Amino acid sequence: MKPLRILFVASEADPFVKVGGLGDVAGSLPYALQALGADLDVRLVIPFHASTRTEGLTLVRETVFTLLRDGREVPAQVFYTDVKGLPVYLISGAPVTGSLKVYDPNPLADGEKYTFFSLAALEMARRLDWRPDIVHANDWHTAAAIYQVRRMQHDPFWKGVKTVFSVHNLGYMGPEAENALVSYGLPPIHEPLLPEWACRQPMGQALWAADEIVAVSPSYAEEIQTPEYGYGLEKYLQAQRAKVTGIVNGIDYSLWDPARDKALEATFDSTSLAERAKNKANLQAQFALTEMPEAPLLAMITRFDFQKGVDIALNSLRMVTDLSWQLILLGTGNAALEDAARKLEADFPHRIASVIRFDARLSRQIYGSSDILLMPSRYEPCGLAQMIAMRYGSVPLARATGGLRDTIADSRTGVLVTDA
Numbered sequence: 001m002k003p004l005r006i007l008f009v010a011s012e013a014d015p016f017v018k019v020g021g022l023g024d025v026a027g028s029l030p031y032a033l034q035a036l037g038a039d040l041d042v043r044l045v046i047p048f049h050a051s052t053r054t055e056g057l058t059l060v061r062e063t064v065f066t067l068l069r070d071g072r073e074v075p076a077q078v079f080y081t082d083v084k085g086l087p088v089y090l091i092s093g094a095p096v097t098g099s100l101k102v103y104d105p106n107p108l109a110d111g112e113k114y115t116f117f118s119l120a121a122l123e124m125a126r127r128l129d130w131r132p133d134i135v136h137a138n139d140w141h142t143a144a145a146i147y148q149v150r151r152m153q154h155d156p157f158w159k160g161v162k163t164v165f166s167v168h169n170l171g172y173m174g175p176e177a178e179n180a181l182v183s184y185g186l187p188p189i190h191e192p193l194l195p196e197w198a199c200r201q202p203m204g205q206a207l208w209a210a211d212e213i214v215a216v217s218p219s220y221a222e223e224i225q226t227p228e229y230g231y232g233l234e235k236y237l238q239a240q241r242a243k244v245t246g247i248v249n250g251i252d253y254s255l256w257d258p259a260r261d262k263a264l265e266a267t268f269d270s271t272s273l274a275e276r277a278k279n280k281a282n283l284q285a286q287f288a289l290t291e292m293p294e295a296p297l298l299a300m301i302t303r304f305d306f307q308k309g310v311d312i313a314l315n316s317l318r319m320v321t322d323l324s325w326q327l328i329l330l331g332t333g334n335a336a337l338e339d340a341a342r343k344l345e346a347d348f349p350h351r352i353a354s355v356i357r358f359d360a361r362l363s364r365q366i367y368g369s370s371d372i373l374l375m376p377s378r379y380e381p382c383g384l385a386q387m388i389a390m391r392y393g394s395v396p397l398a399r400a401t402g403g404l405r406d407t408i409a410d411s412r413t414g415v416l417v418t419d420a
């Protein structure tokens with residue numbers, strides 16, 4: 001039997017490039033799909049960002065072609081590599097190399113980059129004469145691929161190709177991409193149930209064009225159909241509820257394993273949790289926090305964003321003066337929130353460490369030593385940190401929203417917040 005071909009299109013994927021949870025998912029879901037059986041042929045395609053890590057990999061220049069933008073040719077180069085049996089394509093070209101960040105502070109540059117990339121990913125499949133059965137795109141960055149497949153249904157190569165659009169975060173829709181979309185031949189859609197502005201943006205277009213919409217948790221699939229979380233698209237999503245499914249993300253337990261994690265001073269498993277005390281003492285010493293074994297070490301490992309409720313945690317902790325606690329905060333993002341974190345540290349020295357940087361190794365040490373992981377998210381489509389925390393013996397304290405509802409269980413009863 002001919003294997004089912006899935007083209008997995010994403011803006012980032014671990015270990016090549018990882019900014020957030022999407023990178024974790026795109027770096028492991030294709031393998032999990034592949035493992036379902038030999039009758040699946042899954043291939044990953046990502047942009048060849050300036051920050052892509054390719055050490056130790058052999059890259060082969062696979063093909064070159066041009067895309068038309070307002071009648072002008074924009075060259076694209078495709079590189080191929082194989083990582084643990086997964087075929088991976090990296091697409092380069094001026095709109096990608098011209099932008100230093102994976103998510104550019106200039107939204108127009110991101111509009112150009114991701115429209116070019118999404119269309120180049122499809123053109124690549126045609127050049128390689130590898131016709132996917134399913135194109136699986138993720139978030140607004142790769143949404144144009146979904147819309148384009150729908151527009152190309154008259155083309156024998158694309159006719160009958162199905163699309164899956166995963167929504168990792170509905171809050172980001174690509175509002176400045178319209179110019180690029182139109183220039184590459186993707187006009188606004190006409191859909192009375194969508195607000196007019198959404199008809200001109202990649203997120204709205206992909207929700208309209210996709211055969212299936214997957215939200216990254218069952219609760220989030222429900223939430224995006226409500227005014228509180230739907231960002232104005234809730235009416236459309238309600239009308240389309242038959243094609244909206246919630247599938248919760250997972251983490252790769254072989255990559256997140258406290259019994260083997262080389263970043264930890266003391267490794268441990270569920271039978272040797274006492275070992276964690278060494279990690280806690282080590283972290284306290286590293287960040288000049290007073291060693292107080294009896295005080296809970298709280299942690300936040302997050303993008304500094306209002307979505308994540310960083311401000312809620314910082315403001316609330318200021319009020320908790322009658323209990324002993326310590327906090328270690330790791331992440332980067334919004335400058336005002338970074339400043340607020342630094343200020344809290346200055347006001348509570350020896351109690352708070354604010355580490356304003358991206359540090360994968362330190363994050364593992366924090367998971368393996370903290371007592372409580374705070375996730376006061378205003379909304380959380382899925383969330384991975386709570387799953388890692390549970391794997392590493394840190395108890396998540398979270399707001400009951402999205403994937404946090406679907407994944408955090410009471411360890412005494414096994415009951416999920418969703419079921420309670």
Ligand code: NHF
Pocket residue numbers: 020021022025168169216249380381382383384403
């Ligand atoms: O886990 C990966 C991640 C989610 O809740 C997270 C988010 C972005 O906000 O699906 O995407």
